[in-house]
Amino acid sequence: MSDGAAADDVLRAPLVIEYPFRRTTGPVIGAFLTGLREQVLIGIRGADGRVIVPPVEYDPVTSEDLTELVEVGPAGEVTTWAWVTDPHPKHPLDRPFAWVLVRPDGADTAMLHALDAGSPEAVRTGMRVAPRWRAEREGAITDIECFVPEAGP
């Protein structure tokens, strides 16, 4: 279109494409999601004794089957973060928040989630955080609404 008049002549309409996929989890990721529904965080012990969260089915170094699921956290420590000034409609929170990697207590790896902290000044690497659970949980990562700064002593 070369000018505004022509643009006004062109029809437009919303076009929404939706696929209602459901995928099977397998027993290991299934255990992690079962934990979320039950308000616990589940990791798995690797061949070298380190605890990996979320759990993986095979050891990242030796490739052997991993079988020892363990409870971790659910509180933990922020290992790195990025502040989101202008949340997208599909982001987990409708107000500015931080994407954080959280290493739950007892785990040796960190997992990604959102942190509701109010302002970037309130976030720092090493801060203590805990999950805010949804009242209605179905076995999904969104069963944790977000992490929040842990209440002080």
Add this chain to the structure above:
Amino acid sequence: MAELTLPASIAGVEPVRSVRTPAHLDYQFTAGEATSRFLRGIAERRILGERCPVCEKVYVPPRGACPTDGVPTAEQVELPHEGTITSFCVVNVAFYGQAMEIPYVSALILLDRSDLPIMHLIQEVAADEVRVGMRVEAVWVPDDELAPTLESIRWFRPTGEADVAVDMPGEGEGTGLGSWPELSPGSGA
């Protein structure tokens, strides 16, 4: 997979076996100038194609240019509401969001005096009676429901006329079914 050991907190509960992962894509569809002209015609119960000045083919819905000759299709052609089924598919499998009761037929319909079939539903006939060459006509929504959308045509239904012969797509141009070039041995194809 080896036997898992679970922590006590989840050992006795029903395990999660699957997770919802819906894909939801929000688009804004822009019809373009030629298709907008077509859709405004539909809102007036008219089917408008456009003719290529070089090859004289009539395209419907028009896209504004001839894909073969690369020239604008400036001449508008009002088309009849009858045509011939050139291909069809019987849908027997239920799916999320389906609007029609199964089994139903989706067909390519070559409107008379046009050179490009449109896709639409075939109704008012049993699915197993639909055939290539069947003559069909558009069934429109009531006047007060007419809008610039192909849904203003509810579906097509048989006219009851005798079937007509249908050329295979691309026949005579060396690109269609039944006219693949023969490959010589060792050509690597």
